[in-house]
Amino acid sequence: MKARDLPDVIAQQGTPLSRRWLLKGAGGALLAIPVLPSLLSEAQAQTAAANRKIFLAYCFPNSTIRGDAYCPSGLPVAEVKDYAGFSIRRTQLKGSASGGVMRVSDVLSTSSGLLTDALIAKANVIRGCDYSGSWTHNSMHLGNFGVGQGFSRPDYYRRSIDQVLADSPSFYPSFGGTRRSVLFGSGPYEGTPSYASRNGSIVGLGSEQVKSAYQLYSQLFGGFVPGAPTAKPRKSVVDLVSESFKKLRGDARLSSGDKLRLDQHVEHLAEIERRQQVVGTLSCPGKPSAPADLQPAGEAAGSASHVATLRSYEDVLVAALQCNLTRVAVCYTNYNLFSFGDTADWHHQIEHFAAGDPLAQGKAVEAARKVVSEVVVPLAAKLDAITDTDGKTLLDRSLIFPVSEMGEPDHGISGRVFVTFGGADGAVRTGNFLDYRNLGSTPRDGVRFGLTIQQLYGSILQAMGVPRSEWGESTNQGYGARPLASDVYGGSGSGPTVGSVAAHPDAVWAVAGEKLPWFGV
């Protein structure tokens, strides 16, 4: 069976795709995802010029640390804005270098040779976009708030945002790479955060998860012919249209005045064509050498080993990005990354005590720092060192989005902070600490609610060139379901217990479809 013979169902993995995919439910029925065919064309039209954006996510478990650990302190607030019924704040990010270490916050702190002022200017720290729903482990990093460990809410099932991207005709108007998305990680994979995995009743599509850099290499470069690009970008039809006008111009029955008018329009068409060609094209360096085919590091390997493993993935990934073999990648890191050898059960001995035990809190902060500053920052630096023909770097095209499973306190879900890198090809404004919390509200277990993660994810999707028409909701313009009024957040060790309406009133949902202020351009 040929791929193009399959009407609207693609279930195979790893096949280079040349047509749009639709998701299929586990039972064989097409899932009722909120996508209207009539609106897909709008989405595609909005990205008629090549979409070359890259989405890279790092999903890591737990990280029940205080939110302040992610955020800069002592910097002057640059802007205050009334929004959704309260005040939000923007602060320009700035690092301080000392002793060879550049420090923005406890978590964002590493070698000043790596974390430079220039790189900080391409970062954002985002606070106050709350998970607004029930919570459980092993889920929800990138959306789909309906399924997790021992938890299922079918009415909340949605494609995660990397699934939306990989499946999007706007993000991939014509796919010519080898994988629409890749999923890789350190250690055994347990979660359901991404495109490749089963996501509620939504069957995962695309690449199977890989456990080593060699496997990632095989997946991305296995079918790659050295010296020849796997995809030939399709030429816009502007030239054909323009040619029609020129042919008409040759009609002897036209007057000189007629021809002047045609010339004028042809000039305008040429300008459209010129703009479409402005998009830079990276040169593919060719097929890199394969990394060593090593077995995945075990639990006992320790964090240093796992950091090294993740960095080896990055070398493969960066080469693949240069060759346009994929533009969506999700890295899932497991608990063992945080095992420093002094505890056998990181989760229960550290995470569950991090809220009230300074020693445990310190270890949790250091774990988060390792992910952000020793894994993510080096990747950002690598991407920023590769310059496109139009002067932009690969990082400028990208949005790197590390996301932890939990926030503060303990297993709280609402107090998470996101440290991002990259401008999504000009769609994301960077260099800011964006505090969307309602600081005028009464804290609950130390947490102040603010805006929603639905708005953040919607903003990200829009920044990646995927309009709301591909993922919007009928009752909520942000990404994903709006909790019912009867829903209660938190409880049972997962943050403050609060009714959904009290946490996020209508005014917050009223703006959920908007691009986050100061974030989306």
Add this chain to the structure above:
Amino acid sequence: MRRLPILLLGTLAGCDAAIDVAEPWRAVEMGPGNSSAGGGQPFPGLGGGTAGGGDGAVTPAPLRFKCDPARTAVDLPLRRLSKVQYQNTLRLAVQQLAPATATAALAAAAPKLALYPDDVEVAPNSFGAHGFTRSDQQLSQQQADALFAVARAVAESLASTAQQRTAIFGACASDGNAANDVTCARTLVDRLGPRVLRGTMTTEQAALIASAADAARGDGGEAVVFADVLTALLAQPAFTFLVEGRGAALSDTSAQLTGVALASRLSFHLTNEPPDDALWAAATSGALDTEAGYEAQVDRLLADVRAQAVRDEFFDQWLWVRRGAVDLTDQLTVPAYRAVAMEGPAPTHDTRPGIVEDLLGAARHAFDTGAGTRDFLTDTAVYTRDAQVAALYGAQPWDGSATAPAPAGTRRAGLITRVGFTANGRFETNPIKKGVRLRTAVLCDVLSAPPPGAANSTLQTTDVLSSRQKVEGLTEVSGSVCLGCHRTLINPLGYLTEDFDPLGRERSRETAYDDQGKALKTFDVKTAASPHVGGTEAVAADAKELTERIASSGRFEACLSAQLFRFTAQKAEEDPAADGCRLSELETLARSGKSLKDVFKASVMSQGFRHRVTAP
């Protein structure tokens, strides 16, 4: 001391304060018999017949336009479709391509269509004048961007699923076989291209469009490939321009239009749409090439509801219908206006739709009943279904079908006393604005810009004045730079409808209010003035006498002819000499008492309409 600024508008071309006020218009008018057919100044003459008479008798002016067969006007080069014509063209093309999914595809393209710049009125060279939006022939990058983006958006929607592609192209568009894609596309292009592109498609062009499916253009699934084909089709020149094929040559520069080209020109002009099935059949069968066949299509389209919308567009833009319609509740929070409004029945909701309906209703009635220009000018019936607007006339609202009710009172004269002409929604009337509108829109006279500093004029007085007194004090005092034009050409036309208050209601007295809405003084309204219409400087008593002079002078018919020609040829302004034959044909017909419908019909029955004349 009160300083009373007031808007000053208009001086006649060439007139200044030194003009002899005894015969103010004579200084600038070329006058009957002085108007050379080759003169380039539109409507230079203000009088009709022998000017200078003082008894009020109107002498009809000679025909404004003359036909010189030796002079032939050149058509506008490669006219572009107006925005509404483009929208209709796109809509109908998509419906032909994919009847089942056209609505969704057009909805998908709506955001892109919003980027298409609106057409703007292109005014003739006269201060204060306005023109027709379809005369906007500007080409812009923004427009080209929108055209292409809309085509792309529609195409991607139409080609997005295998089912839709199959419906449009056949099974070959979803069979996974890239080798047959070009042939598949060509089949569709050959089948629908001739109609969608209105007969302009050449074999070479068809091949070019189909080549969008060529795999050599790059990788992409069938959704992308066939979206490319549809994009190429929907962005062809026929979606931008009125591409007109020429048939038999009449001279080196003139030729008959081909049947399909004539059908397109006729259809876009009368309906703002490309040819419908019946017209297309007539064009392709050759029926349109016969006089009877052509006239049958003209008659059919003139009776079409789509043509009524286009006629509305004509009357609206010619007579400033929407431009002049005001919301009479807008200023109700201003005490002085509120005081004026409370003198009679005052509206409580937006009156603009009702005012527009009344004016366009009068035009529709005249057209549909075979009325001529005089009837249109003098018809006083109330054509609004808005009870609050009807109340301004002292009438019941029209039910939309029966005989329209007559207004109460005795002062209504017809067109120029409709609420849409007299009401301004302010605390006092503005005779200057009313005068400029009548002079430029109804009479098609040419005004030049006010002299420098005119707008800074103020009236220094402690007296409480009527609206007219203010205007007189401001613009008609001896030595004023405003005097020449305002006293003779502008203000009198406004004074003659001063017996209608700022809400368009009849009045015999005018009350002046202070800023708090307190009545200061009441005046007897004085309307008498010399409007300098109809070749006489005699004083007219009121709007009825003014209307009679306009109706008897032939000036309204000349104006109608010029406006209809501009609307038809999409020109901002006519060339009285070169366009003289088409213009005089219309003017003669209108002056002979023929109906508005006949005049409209003549505008498209004219040989000038059916030929394409290009510059060498």
